[in-house]
Amino acid sequence: MSKLVEKRTVDMEIIGDWVEPNTRVLDLGCGPGVLLDYLVQTKKVSGVGVDLDLARITACVRRGLAAYQGDMTSFMRAFPDKHFDRVICSRTLHELGDPTAVIGEALRVGRALTVGFVNHGFWKNRVDMLIRGRKLRNPVYTTEWFESRPANPVTIADFEHFCAAQGIRIARRAHLAGNWHAPCRALPNLFAGYALYDLAR
Amino acid sequence: MNDVIDPLPATRPAGETPRHLAPGEVGLVAPRDFVHPKPFSFRSGQTLPAFTLRYETYGTLNTTRDNAVLICHALSGDHHAAGWHSPTDKKPGWWNNLIGPGKAVDTRRFFVVCANVLGGCQGSTGPSSLNPETGRAYGIQFPFVTIGDMVRAQKLLLDHLGVAELHTVIGGSMGGMLALRFATDFPHFTRRVLAMATTGRESAQAIAFNEVGRQAIMQDPAWNRGDYAKDAGPRVGLAIARMMAHITYVSDASMDRKFGRRKKDTANGDAYTFDVQFEVEGYLRHQGQSFINRFDANSYLYITRALDQFDLAQSHGSLEKAFAPVEADALIVGFTSDWLFPPEQNRQLALALLRAGKRASYAELSTDLGHDSFLLESEELYSLVRSFLERDQPYVFDYAI
Numbered sequence: 206m207s208k209l210v211e212k213r214t215v216d217m218e219i220i221g222d223w224v225e226p227n228t229r230v231l232d233l234g235c236g237p238g239v240l241l242d243y244l245v246q247t248k249k250v251s252g253v254g255v256d257l258d259l260a261r262i263t264a265c266v267r268r269g270l271a272a273y274q275g276d277m278t279s280f281m282r283a284f285p286d287k288h289f290d291r292v293i294c295s296r297t298l299h300e301l302g303d304p305t306a307v308i309g310e311a312l313r314v315g316r317a318l319t320v321g322f323v324n325h326g327f328w329k330n331r332v333d334m335l336i337r338g339r340k341l342r343n344p345v346y347t348t349e350w351f352e353s354r355p356a357n358p359v360t361i362a363d364f365e366h367f368c369a370a371q372g373i374r375i376a377r378r379a380h381l382a383g384n385w386h387a388p389c390r391a392l393p394n395l396f397a398g399y400a401l402y403d404l405a406r
Numbered sequence: 407m408n409d410v411i412d413p414l415p416a417t418r419p420a421g422e423t424p425r426h427l428a429p430g431e432v433g434l435v436a437p438r439d440f441v442h443p444k445p446f447s448f449r450s451g452q453t454l455p456a457f458t459l460r461y462e463t464y465g466t467l468n469t470t471r472d473n474a475v476l477i478c479h480a481l482s483g484d485h486h487a488a489g490w491h492s493p494t495d496k497k498p499g500w501w502n503n504l505i506g507p508g509k510a511v512d513t514r515r516f517f518v519v520c521a522n523v524l525g526g527c528q529g530s531t532g533p534s535s536l537n538p539e540t541g542r543a544y545g546i547q548f549p550f551v552t553i554g555d556m557v558r559a560q561k562l563l564l565d566h567l568g569v570a571e572l573h574t575v576i577g578g579s580m581g582g583m584l585a586l587r588f589a590t591d592f593p594h595f596t597r598r599v600l601a602m603a604t605t606g607r608e609s610a611q612a613i614a615f616n617e618v619g620r621q622a623i624m625q626d627p628a629w630n631r632g633d634y635a636k637d638a639g640p641r642v643g644l645a646i647a648r649m650m651a652h653i654t655y656v657s658d659a660s661m662d663r664k665f666g667r668r669k670k671d672t673a674n675g676d677a678y679t680f681d682v683q684f685e686v687e688g689y690l691r692h693q694g695q696s697f698i699n700r701f702d703a704n705s706y707l708y709i710t711r712a713l714d715q716f717d718l719a720q721s722h723g724s725l726e727k728a729f730a731p732v733e734a735d736a737l738i739v740g741f742t743s744d745w746l747f748p749p750e751q752n753r754q755l756a757l758a759l760l761r762a763g764k765r766a767s768y769a770e771l772s773t774d775l776g777h778d779s780f781l782l783e784s785e786e787l788y789s790l791v792r793s794f795l796e797r798d799q800p801y802v803f804d805y806a807i
Contacts, residue, residue: 259770266790267793271760271766
């Protein structure tokens with residue numbers, strides 16, 4: 206079992222704890238549907254995933270999940286307010302083209318929004334940047350700058366600033382240490398590797 | 407229709423498996439006729455004393471009678487979806503690449519049924535059938551047929567075949583409309599619906615193309631208000647209708663790749679003539695000519711009218727209301743280069759199903775072949791279809807790692 210897969214399951218367990226059983230869930234950037242499948246199996250949610258990639262949609266269909274291939278913002282615009290009990294945006298935050306629009310739409314179509322992201326401000330990242338002076342390369346940030354999609358590396362401080370500026374209420378937060386396992390209790394922007402937020406308007 | 411199975415041609419090289427006997431193919435097939443001996447009422451209020459549907463089946467119905475997959479054909483399609491009628495056939499059935507043992511629609515697992523639609527002209531009752539009251543072809547005395555009528559007739563066939571519930575109904579283009587109507591009209595009966603390159607209602611542009619086709623037929627003097635002998639009729643008009651419609655099934659890019667501006671050898675370099683010069687002209691003329699030998703002009707009028715009239719939102723108040731009774735899981739597939747029933751119209755179907763609280767997926771294939779892309783030989787499409795039909799049964803997750 207690779208370290209990254211272990212990390213993924215921790216992420217899933219926390220989101221799973223926050224998701225109410227038998228609710229309607231939208232997973233933005235659902236990938237091959239691992240999280241959604243987990244939520245369907247453990248929480249009996251009725252879920253739909255959105256992703257841009259045909260192979261990932263096919264993987265979702267193979268799992269028996271509902272999945273929509275296309276742009277997540279235009280997808281959400283097709284739904285009335287509060288259509289979903291919860292929208293999940295796990296590990297896609299830094300790749301969003303227009304984060305304000307996506308989060309705004311997610312808070313409109315969902316009663317709650319769960320966001321999970323890697324904390325770019327984690328101390329090892331800072332040290333790495335300070336010493337190497339180059340784009341981060343590690344098991345989390347796997348690509349060279351010229352091989353990756355445009356990304357907005359976001360820190361916990363950045364995200365909390367965004368929520369405050371937008372008037373978004375933070376209902377719950379979970380900061381995990383560098384191993385993405387133990388809770389991080391102090392100075393999360395420096396010591397947390399991964400952050401999860403439960404948001405509402 | 408070729409019911410006779412010819413002996414193998416003697417000239418076949420020894421040791422080479424003929425394609426119709428090759429593993430992974432359904433092989434030689436023969437169409438059959440289902441006769442519904444009772445009166446059938448159309449949506450229009452008109453009735454037929456009885457009707458026939460010509461159909462084919464591949465694979466075997468299981469003991470629980472729930473492994474049936476219904477294939478619904480498009481405007482000019484027919485019941486011959488897979489296999490060969492005779493070893494000398496030039497081509498197999500129209501969706502042979504998708505259907506067969508081990509293929510995406512696996513005939514070792516599913517009982518596959520495909521029927522020519524009511525109102526068609528490939529063996530099912532339609533305008534070219536004899537009206538028992540007059541002893542002549544119905545012509546335009548034939549009842550106006552709707553997509554819903556076609557679906558009800560095919561449901562009677564499935565009942566006759568002993569199908570308890572449809573595992574999946576699959577269709578592209580008009581076939582997708584039939585598939586959706588199966589899900590809305592027979593919700594308990596239809597477990598999965600897979601609709602490709604289709605729409606909940608045609609746009610003005612699609613209706614316009616159909617109207618030009620109908621006008622080409624009806625303005626041909628040989629149409630004679632639908633009253634013509636079996637081998638006569640508006641052959642010119644029907645050929646023109648087909649030539650034009652064919653353009654809407656492909657794309658600028660695919661035509662350019664296939665023909666470009668290449669000239670026919672027979673053109674003699676003489677630009678000052680209206681004979682065929684470009685290869686694309688010759689191709690379209692060939693499409694038109696081969697169509698008039700297999701299709702009835704009145705059927706073309708009736709079926710294009712059924713396509714135009716199809717409007718799920720209007721008939722139920724909204725798409726969401728139309729989909730409210732659906733119990734099937736749905737997969738809608740759009741194709742990027744389809745400009746007849748574009749991806750957006752397919753997306754709208756999936757979104758409306760989701761808004762109605764149904765389990766629906768939307769997938770989009772990047773192709774440049776236009777509307778006919780759903781017939782594409784594509785591993786991506788096969789994988790998608792197979793995933794939807796054979797997807798994993800729910801299982802207990804073990805995340806104790």
